[in-house]
Amino acid sequence: xxxxxxxxxxxxxxxxxxxxxxxxxxxxxxxxxxxxxxxxxxxxxxxxxxxxxxxxxxxxxxxxxxxxxxxxxxxxxxxxxxxxxxxxxxxxxxxxxxxxxxxxxxxxxxxxxxxxxxxxxxxxxxxxxxxxxxxxxxxxxxxxxxxxxxxxxxxxxxxxxxxxxxxxxxxxxxxxxxxxxxxxxxxxxxxxxxxxxxxxxxxxxxxxxxxxxxxxxxxxxxxxxxxxxxxxxxxxxxxxxxxxxxxxxxxxxxxxxxxxxxxxxxxxxxxxxxxxxxxxxxxxxxxxxxxxxxxxxxxxxxxxxxxxxxxxxxxxxxxxxxxxxxxxxxxxxxxxxxxxxxxxxxxxxxxxxxxxxxxxxxxxxxxxxxxxxxxxxxxxxxxxxxxxxxxxxxxxxxxxxxxxxxxxxxxxxxxxxxxxxxxxxxxxxxxxxxxxxxxxxxxxxxxxxxxxxxxxxxxxxxxxxxxxxxxxxxxxxxxxxxxxxxxxxxxxxxxxxxxxxxxxxxxxxxxxxxxxxxxxxxxxxxxxxxxxxxxxxxxxxxxxxxxxxxxxxxxxxxxxxxxxxxxxxxxxxxxxxxxxxxxxxxxxxxxxxxxxxxxxxxxxxxxxxxxxxxxxxxxxxxxxxxxxxxxxxxxxxxxxxxxxxxxxxxxxxxxxxxxxxxxxxxxxxxxxx
Numbered sequence: 001x002x003x004x005x006x007x008x009x010x011x012x013x014x015x016x017x018x019x020x021x022x023x024x025x026x027x028x029x030x031x032x033x034x035x036x037x038x039x040x041x042x043x044x045x046x047x048x049x050x051x052x053x054x055x056x057x058x059x060x061x062x063x064x065x066x067x068x069x070x071x072x073x074x075x076x077x078x079x080x081x082x083x084x085x086x087x088x089x090x091x092x093x094x095x096x097x098x099x100x101x102x103x104x105x106x107x108x109x110x111x112x113x114x115x116x117x118x119x120x121x122x123x124x125x126x127x128x129x130x131x132x133x134x135x136x137x138x139x140x141x142x143x144x145x146x147x148x149x150x151x152x153x154x155x156x157x158x159x160x161x162x163x164x165x166x167x168x169x170x171x172x173x174x175x176x177x178x179x180x181x182x183x184x185x186x187x188x189x190x191x192x193x194x195x196x197x198x199x200x201x202x203x204x205x206x207x208x209x210x211x212x213x214x215x216x217x218x219x220x221x222x223x224x225x226x227x228x229x230x231x232x233x234x235x236x237x238x239x240x241x242x243x244x245x246x247x248x249x250x251x252x253x254x255x256x257x258x259x260x261x262x263x264x265x266x267x268x269x270x271x272x273x274x275x276x277x278x279x280x281x282x283x284x285x286x287x288x289x290x291x292x293x294x295x296x297x298x299x300x301x302x303x304x305x306x307x308x309x310x311x312x313x314x315x316x317x318x319x320x321x322x323x324x325x326x327x328x329x330x331x332x333x334x335x336x337x338x339x340x341x342x343x344x345x346x347x348x349x350x351x352x353x354x355x356x357x358x359x360x361x362x363x364x365x366x367x368x369x370x371x372x373x374x375x376x377x378x379x380x381x382x383x384x385x386x387x388x389x390x391x392x393x394x395x396x397x398x399x400x401x402x403x404x405x406x407x408x409x410x411x412x413x414x415x416x417x418x419x420x421x422x423x424x425x426x427x428x429x430x431x432x433x434x435x436x437x438x439x440x441x442x443x444x445x446x447x448x449x450x451x452x453x454x455x456x457x458x459x460x461x462x463x464x465x466x467x468x469x470x471x472x473x474x475x476x477x478x479x480x481x482x483x484x485x486x487x488x489x490x491x492x493x494x495x496x497x498x499x500x501x502x503x504x505x506x507x508x509x510x511x512x513x514x515x516x517x518x519x520x521x522x523x524x525x526x527x528x529x530x531x532x533x534x535x536x537x538x539x540x541x542x543x544x545x546x547x548x549x550x551x552x553x554x555x556x557x558x559x560x561x562x563x564x565x566x567x568x569x570x571x572x573x574x575x576x577x578x579x580x581x582x583x584x585x586x587x588x589x590x591x592x593x594x595x596x597x598x599x600x601x602x603x604x605x606x607x608x609x610x611x612x613x614x615x616x617x618x619x620x621x622x623x624x625x626x627x628x629x630x631x632x633x634x635x636x637x638x639x640x641x642x643x644x645x646x647x648x649x650x651x652x653x654x655x656x657x658x659x660x661x662x663x664x665x666x667x668x669x670x671x672x673x
Contacts, residue, residue, distance in 0.1 A: 031070045049073065051081035083127050133167055138178035142647045147632055148640075151175045176640060183643035186650040190233055194260055197223045199606050200267035200288065203235075203256065204303075204615040205249050207273060210629040215243025216641070217252035221260075222427070222612045228592040230427045230610055234649035235260060239638035249275065250282035257286070264288045267607045268476075272303035272615040293521055294514050297475050298611075304433065305422055305614040305621045307469040308415045311462055312366040313624050318461065319408060322401045323369065326376050329383055329395055330358050342389045347382045354378040367419070367622040370412045377405045407455050411447065411462060414440050423618040429587055429609040430480035431487075437477055438495040441470050445499060476611060478511045479518065483605040484587050485579045519570045522604045569601050 035047040037058060047058040047070055056073065057065040073079050141148060150156050151170040160167050170178075194201070206218040219236040236259060238252040249271060257263050266288045275283070284291045284299050316323055333343050343358075356375035361368040376383070380402045386393045397405070418436040421428055444466055447459025478492050492511050496504040579590075588609055595602040620627065633641050 029067050031067045031074065034074050035070055049079060052079050054079075128164060128166060130166075130168065133164070134170065134174075134178050135182065137170070138175060138182045139651060141175065142179055142182060142644050143651055145648070148172050148175050148179070148636075179647065180640065180643045182651075183647040186647055190235075190650060191260065193225060193231065193233075194221070194223070194262065196226050198226055199224055199603060200265050201262055202268040202270070202607070202611050203253060203266060204270040204612050205252060205272065206303075206615040206627070207243055207249075208627040208629050209243070210634045211631055212634050214634070215240045215248065216629050217243075217249065218615075218645075219252055219256045220612075220615070221256075222610050224588065224606050224610055228588055228606070230429070230588060232427050232612070233653075234646050237642040237645045239641070246276050246279040247282060249279060250286060253283065253286050268298040268300065268611045270300040270303060270612050270615055272306045275301065289525070290521055294475060294518060297472075300473055300476065300611070300613070302469045302472045303613070303615040304469065304473075305419060305616045307466070308419045309366055309622065309624050311465045312370070312412060312415050314465060315408060315412065315458060315462055316366065316369055318458070319404055322397065322404050323373065325395065325397050325401065326373055326405060327361065327369075329397070330360060330372060330376055332393065332395065333386075334358055334360055339390060339393075343382060343386065346385060346389055347379065350381055350385065352379060352381055364624060365622045366624055367416055370409065370416055373405050373412075374409045377402060377409060380405075404454055404458075407452075407458055411444070411458055414443055419621050422614050422616075422621045425618075430477065430611045430613060431484045431587060431609060433613050434477040434481035434491075434495075437470060437474070438499065440466060442495070442498055473613065475511060475514055476608075477613075479515050480608050480611065482511070482515055482574075483591075483608055484585075485573075485576075485590060486581050486585065488574055488578060490578060516570065518608075519601065519604055522600050525603075569598055573598060573601055 034050050035056075036050060037045050038048050038055075039045050040055075043059075043061045045059045047056045048054070049056070051074075054073070056070055059065065074082055137151065140146065141150065149172055151174075152172060157169055160169065201221050201223040204220045204222070206220070208216040208218065210216065217236075217238045217240055218234060219238065220232060221235045222230065222232045224230055236252070236256045238255050240248040240252065242248060253266070253269065257266060266286060269283055269287065271283075280296075280299065280301065284296050287293075287296075287298055333340050340358075354375075356378045358375055358379065359368070359372055361372040363369065380397075383396045386396065418433070418440065421432060421436065441463075444459050444463035447455050448463045450456045450459065481487050481491055482489055484491075489508075489512065493504075493508055496507050500507055579585075588606065591598070591602045591605045591609075598605075614621065616623070616627075629641075633645075
C-alpha cells in the first residue's frame with residue numbers, strides 16, 4: 001500500500017489547525033500601575049501617565065525604551081499630580097499598592113505585587129525645594145568657615161549641577177544675603193531667650209587683631225534663663241578701627257547692650273588685657289545700678305585662660321634649653337620608624353611602668369608641650385639607654401636636666417588641670433574656680449620657699465605672675481564659693497588661713513563685708529511684677545491707696561523692716577549647717593529649689609555663680625598669643641563678619657543640643673579638703 005503524505009513545514013499554518021494568538025508576558029513592574037501603553041502608529045507604542053497624561057517613549061519597531069525613565073517620572077518628582085499628593089499627605093509614596101474593595105466586604109484589601117520597585121519602597125518621596133537647598137548651603141558655609149565665594153567655584157558648581165540640574169546657581173551677593181538671613185532667624189531665637197531671663201547678664205570681651213591694624217571685639221554673654229539653666233552665647237563681633245584706644249572696649253559693650261536691649265541689666269565684665277585708668281573707668285560706668293559696688297571688682301580685668309597660658313609659657317621659656325633638648329630627643333625617635341620600634345622594644349625590656357607614649361608638641365598650644373615633657377620624663381630611663389641600640393644617639397638630657405623637667409611638670413600640671421575645666425562642654429559655675437585658684441596659690445607659695453633651688457627657681461616667678469590674677473579676682477571667686485552650701489564661709493576661712501597665716505583675718509573680713517554689701521544692693525532693687533523676689537510686699541494689695549496722704553512714714557518703715565528681714569536671710573543661710581560634700585553637685589539647681597526660702601539671696605547667687613572667669617572659647621583655652629582675624633574675613637563687611645561668626649556659635653549650640661552633647665554629666669572635682 002502506498003501512502004502519499006504532504007510535508008508539513010514548521011512555522012507554516014495548516015488548514016486544519018486553528019492559529020493561536022501570541023501571548024505576551026505579564027508586566028510585573030509596579031510602574032505599570034501608573035502607566036498605560038497606547039499604540040500611536042505602525043510599530044510605535046508610547047507609555048501614558050495615568051496621573052498627568054504625559055506621554056513617554058516605550059517602543060518603536062524592535063527597539064524598546066525600557067521603564068527607567070517612567071520610574072523617574074513618578075519617583076523623582078517630575079509628575080505634578082504625585083508631587084501634589086505628597087504635599088497633601090506626607091505619608092503618601094508613589095509606589096504604595098492600590099487598595100481595592102472586595103465585592104462581599106467593605107474592608108479594603110491590598111494586592112501585593114510579586115515584585116516592587118526596590119529603589120524607593122523604603123523611603124517616602126521628598127520633593128525638590130530650592131529654598132531649603134539655599135538655606136542648607138548657607139548653614140554649611142557658616143558652620144565650616146567656607147568662603148562665601150565657594151558657590152562660584154567651578155568644582156562646586158559642577159557638583160551641584162550633577163546633584164540637582166534644576167538648582168539655580170548662586171553668586172556671592174546671593175549667598176551673603178542667605179547667610180545674613182540665617183543669622184537674623186537665629187538672632188530672634190536668642191533675643192527671645194534673653195528677654196525671658198529673670199536676672200542680669202555677664203559679658204566677656206576678647207580682642208582679636210588683624211592684618212589691617214583694625215581690631216574685632218568678641219562680646220559673649222553668660223546668663224541664667226527662666227528655667228535656671230546657664231547659657232553662654234556670642235552676642236556681637238564689633239569691628240574697632242582703633243583697638244588700642246581707651247574707648248574701644250566701652251564702645252563694644254555699649255553697642256552690645258543697645259543691640260540686645262539690655263541697658264541696665266549688665267552685672268559683670270571680664271576682659272583679657274590691661275587697660276588704662278580711663279578705659280577702666282569708662283567700662284565701670286556701664287555696670288548696672290551701682291558701678292562702684294565691691295570697689296569695682298565686678299570688672300574682672302584678668303582672663304583665667306590667658307593668665308594660665310602666660311604663666312605656662314614664661315615657665316617653659318625660662319628652661320627653654322632643657323625643653324628644646326627633650327623636644328629634639330622626642331623628634332629624633334618619632335621621625336624614624338625603625339628607631340621608634342627599637343625604642344618600644346627597649347621600653348618593654350626595661351619594664352618601664354608607664355602607659356605614656358611619645359608625642360611631638362604644637363608650640364602654639366602650651367598643653368601639648370606639657371604633655372610631651374610629661375611623657376618623656378616618664379620614659380627617661382629608655383632615653384638614657386637608647387645609645388646602646390643606636391650608636392648615633394648621643395643627645396640624652398643629663399640627670400639634672402631630667403630633674404628640672406619633672407619639677408616643671410609638677411607645677412605645669414596645676415595650671416593644666418585648672419585650664420582643662422574651661423574646656424568642658426558644660427558651663428562651670430564661678431565657685432568651681434575658687435578651689436582651683438587657692439590650690440595653685442598655696443602650692444606656688446610652698447614651692448617659692450623650698451630649699452631646693454630647682455623647685456624655688458620654677459615656683460617663684462610663677463607665683464609672682466599668678467599673684468596678679470589672685471589679687472584681682474580673689475574677692476569675686478571667694479563670694480562665689482560662699483554661695484555654695486557645701487562650703488560657705490568655712491572654706492574661705494580655711495584656705496585663707498593656709499595662704500596668709502596670721503594675716504588671714506583681715507582678708508576673711510573683706511570677703512564677709514563684700515558679700516553683705518552685695519546683698520544689700522539686691523535688697524534695694526525694685527520688686528519684679530508678680531511679687532516675691534526681694535521679700536517686699538507687692539503694692540496695690542487689698543485696695544489700699546498707696547498714694548494717699550500720711551503714708552510716707554509707712555513707706556520708710558516698710559523699707560527699714562524689709563531691709564532688716566532680708567539681711568537676716570543671708571545670716572540665716574550662713575549660720576545653717578553645711579551640706580554633705582559630694583563631687584557632682586548642681587549648685588544653681590540647689591538655689592532654684594530654695595528660691596522660696598531665700599528669695600533675695602537666690603537672685604544674688606544666680607548672678608554671682610554665672611560670672612565667667614575666661615574670655616576665650618573652650619577650643620582656644622590652651623592657645624598662646626593673641627587671636628587674629630584671617631585675611632579673608634577682614635575683606636568682608638563688618639556686618640557680614642558679625643553675622644557668620646555669631647551664627648556659627650548659635651548653630652553649633654543647636655547641633656550639640658540635638659545630638660545630646662549638652663546632656664553630659666557635671667564636671668567631677670577633687671576638693672583639697
